[in-house]
Amino acid sequence: MKYDTLVIGGGIAGQEASLNLAYNGLKVLLVEKDLSIGGKMIHLSKVFPTLDCGACIATPKISETARNPNITIMTYSEVLEIERDEFFYKVKVLKNPRYINEELCTGCQDCENVCPVVINDEYNYGLIGRKAVYIPFNLANPRIATIDIKNCTLCGACEKACSANAIDFTQEKQEYTFIVKSIIIATGFDLFSAEKKKEYNYDKYRNVIHAMEMERLLSPTRPYDSVIRPLDGKEPDNIAYVLCTGSRDRTLNNPICSQICCMYSIKQAQLLTGALPIADITIYYIDIRAFGKGFDEFYEQAKSMDINFVKAKIATITEKNDGSGNLLLRYEDIENGEVIKEAEHDLVVLSVGILPNTDFTSFFKNGDNLEVDDFNYVKQTDELISPAKTSVGGVFVAGTAAGPMDIPDAIISAGDASAEAMSYVKKLN
Numbered sequence: 001m002k003y004d005t006l007v008i009g010g011g012i013a014g015q016e017a018s019l020n021l022a023y024n025g026l027k028v029l030l031v032e033k034d035l036s037i038g039g040k041m042i043h044l045s046k047v048f049p050t051l052d053c054g055a056c057i058a059t060p061k062i063s064e065t066a067r068n069p070n071i072t073i074m075t076y077s078e079v080l081e082i083e084r085d086e087f088f089y090k091v092k093v094l095k096n097p098r099y100i101n102e103e104l105c106t107g108c109q110d111c112e113n114v115c116p117v118v119i120n121d122e123y124n125y126g127l128i129g130r131k132a133v134y135i136p137f138n139l140a141n142p143r144i145a146t147i148d149i150k151n152c153t154l155c156g157a158c159e160k161a162c163s164a165n166a167i168d169f170t171q172e173k174q175e176y177t178f179i180v181k182s183i184i185i186a187t188g189f190d191l192f193s194a195e196k197k198k199e200y201n202y203d204k205y206r207n208v209i210h211a212m213e214m215e216r217l218l219s220p221t222r223p224y225d226s227v228i229r230p231l232d233g234k235e236p237d238n239i240a241y242v243l244c245t246g247s248r249d250r251t252l253n254n255p256i257c258s259q260i261c262c263m264y265s266i267k268q269a270q271l272l273t274g275a276l277p278i279a280d281i282t283i284y285y286i287d288i289r290a291f292g293k294g295f296d297e298f299y300e301q302a303k304s305m306d307i308n309f310v311k312a313k314i315a316t317i318t319e320k321n322d323g324s325g326n327l328l329l330r331y332e333d334i335e336n337g338e339v340i341k342e343a344e345h346d347l348v349v350l351s352v353g354i355l356p357n358t359d360f361t362s363f364f365k366n367g368d369n370l371e372v373d374d375f376n377y378v379k380q381t382d383e384l385i386s387p388a389k390t391s392v393g394g395v396f397v398a399g400t401a402a403g404p405m406d407i408p409d410a411i412i413s414a415g416d417a418s419a420e421a422m423s424y425v426k427k428l429n
């Protein structure tokens with residue numbers, strides 16, 4: 001099968017790039033490794049600085065991408081290798097088995113309802129459970145169940161419950177080969193693993209959560225009716241945010257600013273004033289970087305809502321030794337020059353930074369060297385004039401695969417990548 005462009009990654013950047021190409025008549029193959037397209041944006045509550053509902057923007061875009069006749073989507077699939085063949089690229093893609101016949105599954109979830117296995121739900125970052133046969137989230141596209149074979153007990157309950165006869169335990173991994181003329185890498189970012197910041201004890205104390213967990217707690221598709229502490233289900237009334245967790249931190253090998261954490265923390269704090277009107281919220285920050293259009297006003301608005309901002313460096317987070325589950329933050333108060341201060345909060349949110357997803361480093365064979373930049377993102381070889389260009393001809397980068405950025409910037413970057421890919425393909429024809 002031949003395509004004009006292979007887009008790797010179905011987050012907001014990959015979808016935007018695919019749609020631009022498709023509306024201009026190019027044939028696109030979109031390969032996504034997760035069960036659904038959508039990327040991180042589908043996990044978000046609302047978006048800064050407009051406070052629009054994230055899913056309300058993301059889902060129409062997902063449907064538009066899924067329905068476009070010029071876009072072929074392969075979900076639950078991985079690019080195994082890419083080889084240049086003079087003017088074209090030969091791409092090997094591995095499709096993982098869902099153990100469900102995709103043509104027959106109606107997405108009714110009857111299988112899910114009878115499955116006896118409950119494990120951590122990745123979409124909700126482990127805040128609740130999911131079954132071993134499952135649809136990852138309500139708005140998933142495609143809406144097809146998948147059997148998580150590692151956790152399945154092969155009890156057969158789903159097979160009995162499925163009136164469409166869609167369960168198929170005989171499925172195996174399948175390899176496909178495609179010929180494409182250009183490639184857009186839109187593989188996005190990885191979230192910093194909060195447990196790596198040892199002093200904050202994320203893996204020890206359940207009332208220390210990270211910002212994506214808070215996104216889920218605040219989302220319209222949230223797991224609980226209210227924002228609650230994981231330890232005991234209590235509504236918190238004194239919440240702390242710790243900015244720059246895993247960013248601007250040489251000890252963790254991530255010296256750069258993640259660009260989004262200040263703003264998403266201010267966003268969440270504002271949303272919390274609505275969700276928990278009597279809660280006190282304190283944001284511990286090193287600097288507030290409110291650099292985008294309307295961002296500074298958004299920050300000022302947060303201050304006027306009585307959200308506390310403390311310029312501080314947090315040294316440690318420990319649990320109070322009185323059974324309350326409350327947390328003690330020891331910190332340096334930068335503003336007042338006091339070295340060790342202590343504050344008590346009943347929930348701590350770590351504003352985790354973003355890291356490069358380095359999957360792309362394994363894609364290219366045959367001596368093609370897709371260079372990485374100093375921080376392990378895809379290197380933009382002409383950053384000022386043609387930011388989508390990479391070190392390999394015909395291969396472009398879109399969204400956070402190129403570095404930290406918010407959703408509007410990821411969309412702009414996808415526009416650039418699709419324009420570059422289009423002009424590259426037109427020159428070949």
Ligand SMILES: Cc1cc2nc3c(=O)[nH]c(=O)nc-3n(C[C@H](O)[C@H](O)[C@H](O)COP(=O)(O)OP(=O)(O)OC[C@H]3O[C@@H](n4cnc5c(N)ncnc54)[C@H](O)[C@@H]3O)c2cc1C
Nearest residue numbers: 009011012013033039040047048188189359399400406407
């Ligand atoms: C807590 C938090 C809150 C945020 N809030 C906001 C906000 O309010 N406003 C805002 O503008 N931004 C916000 N952001 C930032 C926003 O999430 C990103 O800007 C956006 O998701 C970037 O989109 P992307 O497509 O570049 O990457 P991603 O969303 O990471 O999408 C990448 C896609 O590629 C897929 N993929 C990865 N590797 C492969 C592979 N090897 N093969 C195939 N597919 C692959 C992934 O599964 C994913 O679907 C927030 C981020 C966080 C962490």
